Amino acid sequence: MSLEAYLLLLLAMGLVTYLPRWLPLQLLANRRLPAWLEEWLGLIPVALLSALLAPALFTAGRPRSLELGRPEFWVAVPTLLFAVRTRSLGGTVMVGMGLFWLAQHLLV
């Protein structure tokens, strides 16, 4: 693929990536939203975080299959407890990485 054709492809990819990120901000940020919508949107972050995280802990492969007891899950348990107790983001990331590193060395 020539650089011109590649750039054109990237611009199209960039556009379809950018629009879904931009349109809601432009349409919703400076508008009074109905109370029910704001209430619903208020629950979206916690739901999204959980939906992003859970399959990474309990599934693997493409297509995905259920894999209970992966190191990702076992490490998540003490990492979660650490986060609950300390409420420290940096500490949790470090503890999670350290435990995962250990798990990879001990369980393989």
Place this chain on the structure above:
Amino acid sequence: MTSGENSREQRPEPDSLRTVLREGLAAGWPVCLGYLPIGLALGVLGGNAGLDPLRIGLMSLLVFAGSAQFIAVAMLAAAASPPAIVATVFVVNLRHLLMSSALAVQLRGSGRAFLALFAYGVTDESFAVNSVRFRDGGWDRWRALVVNQSANAVWIAATVAGAILGGLVPTGAFGIDYALIAMFICLLVFQLRSRLHVVTALLAGVLSVAWSLWVPGDSYIVVAACAAATAGFFLQRRRRRS
């Protein structure tokens, strides 16, 4: 995260650029750290697919979407047609529609130019950090923008480095592959502020696992999040009525 109480609104002086940068980076560094191994891996894959460092860097600059870039590189390697690649990228990134909608509530009073710039950096990870910080208070759009753009800078650098270094890149060092998962775990904990939030999170977790097993691709993120938020919404309504 105890900053919720001492709210920034009472400060008379606007924060200096240095403070904004420092606090933005202090909140965003796990994202940057997590992007390192993923960006390096993408660069290596891109190199294997015949993309030089310049092309990889341009992609990270113009597209800036982790999972969509992985799929695009795989499709390029398989000589897929450009329309098919663009359509796939579009579908994979539709979930950001939901994230930007939730962030819009927090970005009231921002000008069009700021929103246009901010939109560029909305990713799963920057959304996770910013939505949590906004809710806990002591956070504003400029700090949020620092999170977006520092992550973007690291992403571009890591993908280019991966393309240059190729096979020299070590994998799995220091458990760095777990950085983003640990970050999501902690940010999820911060979000569990009531029983309703716990129930919504559990629902979203179960639904996302089930949906991801049944339907290939990434639709599980949007489907599970919308369904769980809707269920949580009606639970809250019912509890208020009774």
